[in-house]
Amino acid sequence: MRVSADAHSLETSNGSPFFWLGDTAWELFHRLTFEEVQTYLNDRYAKGFNVIQAAILAEHDGLKKPNQYNSLPLKNFNPETPNERYFNLIDTTIRMAAEKDMFIALLPTWGDKVTRNWGDGPAIFNERNAYSYGKWLGDRYKNEENVIWMLGGDRPARKDTSNWLPIWQAMARGLREGTNYQAFITYHTSGGESSSRYLHSEPWLNMNTMQSGHGNGHDVPVWEMIQHDYKLPSPKPTLDAEPNYEDHPVNPWPKWDPKNGYFTDYDVRKQAYRSVFAGGCGVTYGHHGVWQFYSEREEPITHADWSWTAGLDRPGAYSVGFLRKLMECRPFTGRIYDPAMIVDGQGKKGEFIAAFRGKDNDYAMIYMPVGKTIRVDTRFMKSSDIKIWYYDPRIGHLVRGISTYRHDILEIKPPTQGPGQDWVVVLDNPEYQYRPPGE
Structure with a gap:
């Protein structure tokens, strides 16, 4: 993955234009077996997805609850002592995706492991171990050409008087050194803002993303957010990496009112099309049952009514696949x-x-x-x-x-x-x- 000459688009290393069609699979490595990962990737490939966003250190008790093979990601909660057995499934997933020409947007950690504003935590990172962990990851995956690095994990780099940017900078430095400076790095920030707010000038950031999100009702003006990024000096590609998820409760925080209902495939289409038509280099889709891989085996998170297997075939997933086909039927770079x-x-x-x-x-x-x-x-x-x-x-x-x-x-x-x-x-x-x- 690399940035195109126009600075607003993406392309692969052979110069082919690349339209990012992502799916949010945050709990993929934490909650699925190898066979279930195969099922998931086969489905997403068939629908046209080419980027899968997944977290190594998962949001929901990812440090304390083992994966399906009874393995925790770190020994003694220490980022400098990763558990080799946990990473075996990640290694295999990356290679399975590569066989399908799919990228894995790999989050080294969910943001609550850096800043414990909300989420399970605990916050375990500092500048020293963030650098070491980043370098270990970069070195491990330096030869995997379908890996994109996504820092942040639903958290801002700064907020009020708090500043976690030095930790993310250290992790990015480790990733770059570990990959011999070949890492493609972006950042997944919290709802209602873009990574450009604090990170646009960071030399390690290849692409901005934003999160129009689920907590501000319908029709968040994502087209304005995209255009804000598009017009910045020294531009970088940008996209909405977390718009409203299909079947996600509308405005669920601090407490969901069932009268608000759920986001539909129509909501998905409106935000996806308008963000891309405004200049986004792609878009990411999400389904509320799929990102968390809710099943009879796992507890639902915030009113999940659809299991992940049933959620795979919801109409919004098809809609965004149609969007990719539509964009790729015309020269879309430089539009x-x-x-x-x-x-x-x-x-x-x-x-x-x-x-x-x-x-x-x-x-x-x-x-x-x-x-x-x-x-x-x-x-x-x-x-x-x-x-x-x-x-x-x-x-x-x-x-x-x-x-x-x-x-x-x-x-x-x-x-x-x-x-x-x-x-x-x-x-x-x-x-x-x-x-x-x-x-």
């Missing part, structure tokens, strides 16, 4: 966020329409959370004709394609209208002879 092309019909919050155009003004995509008639300025496209495609993000199917004379202001009317009837409109310059969207 230009341009919601101003919506000259009539733009909405706010839940109805906000996100739109972008290709860097050569050869195509555009518009995500409409609510089906309605809008008017679009198409003067950026210099062709006399235009191809209009209507793509249904709910089922991943192309519904209609129309060729017409290109008016400067074009009226767009999707096949169905109303709340919950979200659509993607793709506008093509016919001279480029692009394939139908999603192919």
